[in-house]
Amino acid sequence: MCQSAAFGTMLRAAAKTLSVSSTTSVSRVISLSTRHYCERTPTKLRVSEAVSGAELGANVKVQGWVRSVRPQKENLFLHVNDGSCLQSLQIVAGSELNDPLLTFGSAVEVTGVLRKSPHQKQPFELEAHQIHVVGECNPVDFPFKIKERHGLEYIRQFPHLRCRTNAFSSLLRIRSEATTAIHSYFKESGFVQIHTPVITSNDCEGAGELFEVEPSGPDYDEDERFFSVPAFLTVSGQLHLEVMSGAFSRVYTFGPTFRAENSQSRRHLAEFFMVEAEVSFTQSLEDLTKVMEDMFRSATEHVLARCAEDVDLFHKHVTPGQRGNVDAMLKKKFPMITYSEAIDILNRSSQKFDFPTDWGCDLQTEHEKYLVKHCGNTPVFVTDYPYDLKPFYARDNQDHPKHTAAAVDLLVPGVGELCGGSLREERLDRLQARLEEAGLEDTYSWYLDLRRFGSVPHGGFGLGFERYLQCILGVQNIKDVIPFPRFSRSCLL
Incomplete structure (x- = not known):
């Protein structure tokens, strides 16, 4: 079985095991339903605002595209960018928020609390309580690969991407x-x-x-x-x-x-x-x-x-x-x-x-x-x-x-x-x-x-x-x- 076919099989299997309604087959929501973080409507921030510390400690929402995914046994780390700046925002979540659709290139909407980061490379990070997968991206077919620096001549072949x-x-x-x-x-x-x-x-x-x-x-x-x-x-x-x-x-x-x-x-x-x-x-x-x-x-x-x-x-x-x-x-x-x-x-x-x-x-x-x-x-x-x-x-x-x-x-x-x-x-x-x-x-x-x-x-x-x-x-x-x-x-x- 080819890689892309195997990836599709994996997604279909995941969809059966998760209780997701038919209306959200493309737009997926992963959240911590046992806790209540919606005391007030979250403030929508651009990534450029979030990485500069705007609304620190507040309930915020960030929308963008996944630049990296790093799942661990207990935690999930994402980097999300929305084009407002070069720097991406680190998203920290519990492993229960992981999902097969969270891939490099996918579009997401993340809600959580903006915190100071313990790491020097990113002064602020978003502690996620909900991750909404807006658009899928098959990383096998996507022409740009994670953690790979592509030359200008190569990316010129894909003016739409x-x-x-x-x-x-x-x-x-x-x-x-x-x-x-x-x-x-x-x-x-x-x-x-x-x-x-x-x-x-x-x-x-x-x-x-x-x-x-x-x-x-x-x-x-x-x-x-x-x-x-x-x-x-x-x-x-x-x-x-x-x-x-x-x-x-x-x-x-x-x-x-x-x-x-x-x-x-x-x-x-x-x-x-x-x-x-x-x-x-x-x-x-x-x-x-x-x-x-x-x-x-x-x-x-x-x-x-x-x-x-x-x-x-x-x-x-x-x-x-x-x-x-x-x-x-x-x-x-x-x-x-x-x-x-x-x-x-x-x-x-x-x-x-x-x-x-x-x-x-x-x-x-x-x-x-x-x-x-x-x-x-x-x-x-x-x-x-x-x-x-x-x-x-x-x-x-x-x-x-x-x-x-x-x-x-x-x-x-x-x-x-x-x-x-x-x-x-x-x-x-x-x-x-x-x-x-x-x-x-x-x-x-x-x-x-x-x-x-x-x-x-x-x-x-x-x-x-x-x-x-x-x-x-x-x-x-x-x-x-x-x-x-x-x-x-x-x-x-």
Whole structure:
């Protein structure tokens, strides 16, 4: 008999011997019926509250999932976690509360008294008087095993279950806190949040890597467009932010963006989140780089302070040594070099690169990582890229003989490009000439109107949120820092 079949037989036998009604075949209650602990309704606590000693000595209720089970002759020990923190709450019960359904991964509701623990590793524990098995879990079939540390690549195979692991639940709490930190930074800095559309008629980047949007179904006429023009999933909210920067001096957006890149790299996704900002009344790239650097520092310091245990799990067990790298990044001011200086550094290097390093070439990941290392393994700004490498909206520097744009990228250790931005071309004649040259003057006639009616010098940037998480946690693959990764030939769930 196979293990899973044997496990099922054991459960059926247990169900016959215990006096459990048919209505509780899945939801089981094990309690001490001879004693009365319900003098008042128990206080419902999250595990994070219980492990910090909230309601000490009181009758409380905790709900969560079993992370370990240790039955003994006279006692039963469980560890229960509900996702509110990395630490699990130890449950101590008499052996009479043991049950075959209490397995690793099962969902439970436990009622009892919160006590001080005699053990130093857990200052508080719950003395259980009732254990309610809400959901069963067959540990034989469950892909994650008790007391086993699974790698990020292994758990990536189970996108519907990987949030049950310590590593990925920590990642999700860090991601949530980093989101809060970024919103807080912009609010405190006087930015107005704008909800830019997910469906758009614009190709902001001009690279053509777009997902076209059309409805499907029996009532849809394939010969007639749903919208009057071709519509796509957004690659950036920048152009819509520029609209708003004509009425607000500081705006930002934070949401999903989409790129139809046929890439299987560790740095690219088909769907990812972008933080984008626009600043009006500026003619200086330094105004943009200050916002980028301040936001990076503010968000990272917030995450390190508010998610210390979760970050430590990554820095100790997933990416050892990364904490020192992060601390070093926060101590130094980010240096700034021009693209021309970057090319000189690459050409003087003894390292052999796979891609050319001639002036006018686009910097590749191998170039970006070398520049970061050359600058002391700290984030570095690269400015003034060749004009032809940048989209139509980048401001012309009008310099000769090397024609450059007022553009800037922030390169960071382990990742390469994290942020990309530029001053925007606010001069109507130059913008119009560039759009005409690209054959886009009709498509972007509305964009020219922004320059006709109250235009001001302005600029902005975008930050890849998943790459930011890769940077501070040291995670190599971008697919391991997003709940449900979307990439070429993969759209699970």
